[in-house]
Amino acid sequence: MVDKIIIENLSLQYSDGTESLRNVSMGIRQNAVTVLFGPAGGGKSTLLRCLNRLNDLTEVKASSGRILIDGENILDPKTDVIALRRKVGMVFARPVPLPMSIRENIIYGLELAGEKRKSKLDEAVERSLKLSAVWDEVKDRLNDPAVALSGGQQQRVCLARVLALQPEIILLDEPTSGLDPISTGKVEGALLELKKEFTVILVPHSVQQAARTADHAAFFLTGELIEYGDGKTLFTNPKQKKTEDYIMGRFG
Amino acid sequence: MMTKFLSRNRHTVQRLGFIAITMVVIVTIIPIIGTIVFILVKGGSAISLEFLSGFPHDGMRAGGILPAIIGTLYLTLGTAVFSVPLGIAAAIYLSEYAKDNQVTRLIRLAIINLAGIPSVVYGLFGLGLFVLFLKFGTSILAASLTLSIMTLPVIISTAEEALRAVPQSFRTVSISLGATRWQTISRIILKEALPGILTGVILGLERAAGETAPILFTGAAFFLPRLPHSVFDATMALPYHLFVISTQVPEMPIQIQYGTALVLLVFVLTMNVIATVIRSRARARRQW
Numbered sequence: 001m002v003d004k005i006i007i008e009n010l011s012l013q014y015s016d017g018t019e020s021l022r023n024v025s026m027g028i029r030q031n032a033v034t035v036l037f038g039p040a041g042g043g044k045s046t047l048l049r050c051l052n053r054l055n056d057l058t059e060v061k062a063s064s065g066r067i068l069i070d071g072e073n074i075l076d077p078k079t080d081v082i083a084l085r086r087k088v089g090m091v092f093a094r095p096v097p098l099p100m101s102i103r104e105n106i107i108y109g110l111e112l113a114g115e116k117r118k119s120k121l122d123e124a125v126e127r128s129l130k131l132s133a134v135w136d137e138v139k140d141r142l143n144d145p146a147v148a149l150s151g152g153q154q155q156r157v158c159l160a161r162v163l164a165l166q167p168e169i170i171l172l173d174e175p176t177s178g179l180d181p182i183s184t185g186k187v188e189g190a191l192l193e194l195k196k197e198f199t200v201i202l203v204p205h206s207v208q209q210a211a212r213t214a215d216h217a218a219f220f221l222t223g224e225l226i227e228y229g230d231g232k233t234l235f236t237n238p239k240q241k242k243t244e245d246y247i248m249g250r251f252g
Numbered sequence: 253m254m255t256k257f258l259s260r261n262r263h264t265v266q267r268l269g270f271i272a273i274t275m276v277v278i279v280t281i282i283p284i285i286g287t288i289v290f291i292l293v294k295g296g297s298a299i300s301l302e303f304l305s306g307f308p309h310d311g312m313r314a315g316g317i318l319p320a321i322i323g324t325l326y327l328t329l330g331t332a333v334f335s336v337p338l339g340i341a342a343a344i345y346l347s348e349y350a351k352d353n354q355v356t357r358l359i360r361l362a363i364i365n366l367a368g369i370p371s372v373v374y375g376l377f378g379l380g381l382f383v384l385f386l387k388f389g390t391s392i393l394a395a396s397l398t399l400s401i402m403t404l405p406v407i408i409s410t411a412e413e414a415l416r417a418v419p420q421s422f423r424t425v426s427i428s429l430g431a432t433r434w435q436t437i438s439r440i441i442l443k444e445a446l447p448g449i450l451t452g453v454i455l456g457l458e459r460a461a462g463e464t465a466p467i468l469f470t471g472a473a474f475f476l477p478r479l480p481h482s483v484f485d486a487t488m489a490l491p492y493h494l495f496v497i498s499t500q501v502p503e504m505p506i507q508i509q510y511g512t513a514l515v516l517l518v519f520v521l522t523m524n525v526i527a528t529v530i531r532s533r534a535r536a537r538r539q540w
């Protein structure tokens with residue numbers, strides 16, 4: 001197994017002085033679901049937003065360390081962030097359909113990347129909607145506004161929108177936090193399919209979801225990586241007291 | 253018993269409140285409706301094809317007001333040419349690019365204050381800068397530029413507000429899908445903000461169309477026997493013409509004055525209605 005991503009001594013401080021990541025080092029495996037979990041404010045979202053440089057949009061006071069993806073440090077100022085974001089896709093907690101049709105949502109990124117051929121775009125629409133397990137529900141209404149879908153459908157369309165760009169890494173920040181159990185099941189099912197092709201990093205919305213989906217799991221507490229290891233082992237037999245307390249529901 | 257009494261009492265209070273509010277609304281609306289009806293009744297009889305398409309004659313005591321209508325159209329268009337692109341560009345800069353710091357706060361403060369300056373001051377400024385210093389003369393160009401400066405704050409602040417109203421999440425998502433900042437603005441943000449921007453533009457231009465003071469020294473002519481040929485010609489304009497025939501011409505037939513006022517009113521109200529329609533239509537179609 002290879003590490004697709006290697007994070008080395010990553011620290012980050014937002015402009016208000018909060019230290020959101022403190023000296024985090026970890027490797028993230030290819031073709032696996034790596035789960036980042038822990039109580040609110042632990043820095044999970046911050047770490048995800050570093051991986052696709054979305055934090056460039058936020059005022060960051062200081063950051064240090066390296067993130068190597070396929071051996072290249074993406075925190076380097078010379079990094080082509082547009083190419084990086086096509087390679088590292090992100091799904092947010094609340095589904096955000098862009099104000100356009102389902103089809104236009106899916107091809108938005110592809111068109112920006114210069115793809116104009118209709119056949120290619122149609123192909124991408126079908127492939128990615130199937131992969132995110134929503135094709136059957138939307139195939140007859142591709143030209144309807146995406147906001148007209150249910151929350152669960154919207155979220156899977158948002159996942160498809162990321163998949164259409166054929167990324168290598170997919171970041172999901174509590175993607176099922178607003179969804180009912182059935183939609184959640186569908187999204188989780190799609191994730192299991194996805195890891196065959198992609199490197200998946202998931203911030204789950206509950207410890208149960210973490211345990212269900214994790215190949216590897218990392219426990220974050222106030223910006224620090226407390227424990228990291230194989231999913232099964234970590235949830236059944238945690239080494240750190242803090243991890244155990246959290247899993248047992250004793251705090252957070 | 254007690255609760256029943258209370259609830260009926262509450263009902264009465266609510267009723268009274270409603271009546272009071274309706275009264276206030278009526279009291280505010282009456283002068284507006286009154287003005288419109290008054291001008292309509294007094295000026296309606298003056299409106300004819302000749303009045304709308306002819307030149308004034310007999311020392312403006314007879315004939316039509318075509319040059320003033322055309323002049324106001326030119327000035328409004330000229331103002332739009334300068335103020336719309338500049339205003340929208342400034343709004344995009346302030347809302348999408350500028351960091352929130354001392355400098356941008358100062359810019360915003362300046363814009364708010366600019367909107368409060370009396371229009372005659374703009375007129376004097378235009379006279380100094382465009383007519384005299386830049387040697388454009390008393391011309392459509394100088395007047396349009398002066399009106400533009402007056403209109404810009406309105407356009408900038410309404411456009412900036414419309415841009416800011418577009419949800420931040422659209423920007424984040426678009427960027428995360430590999431869009432540049434400008435692609436995000438041009439493909440999503442501008443489109444969503446367009447109705448709000450247009451409303452601001454039209455309201456700004458509407459004010460420009462109705463102003464006398466800024467064009468008084470910069471481009472308005474008392475009387476011209478022909479239509480302007482170039483942007484360096486002076487022009488007649490509805491508000492200034494109205495001022496002239498109401499105060500400067502003795503023995504002026506009263507219905508020509510009211511007819512002119514009516515035309516100006518219709519011109520301005522039409523723009524207002526267009527703005528309202530755009531706004532309510534967009535609101536119904538909006539997806540957020």
Ligand SMILES: Nc1ncnc2c1ncn2[C@@H]1O[C@H](COP(=O)(O)OP(=O)(O)OP(=O)(O)O)[C@@H](O)[C@H]1O
Binds near residue numbers: 016019040044045046
């Ligand atoms: N844009 C920001 N500006 C300033 N501080 C921020 C910003 N975003 C996050 N923080 C701070 O950084 C810390 C980590 O936040 P982060 O969102 O990464 O936590 P999280 O683990 O994702 O929490 P949650 O489970 O609530 O989503 C918190 O203390 C938070 O207040």
Ligand SMILES: [Mg+2]
Binds near residue numbers: 044045173
């Ligand atoms: Mg988070």
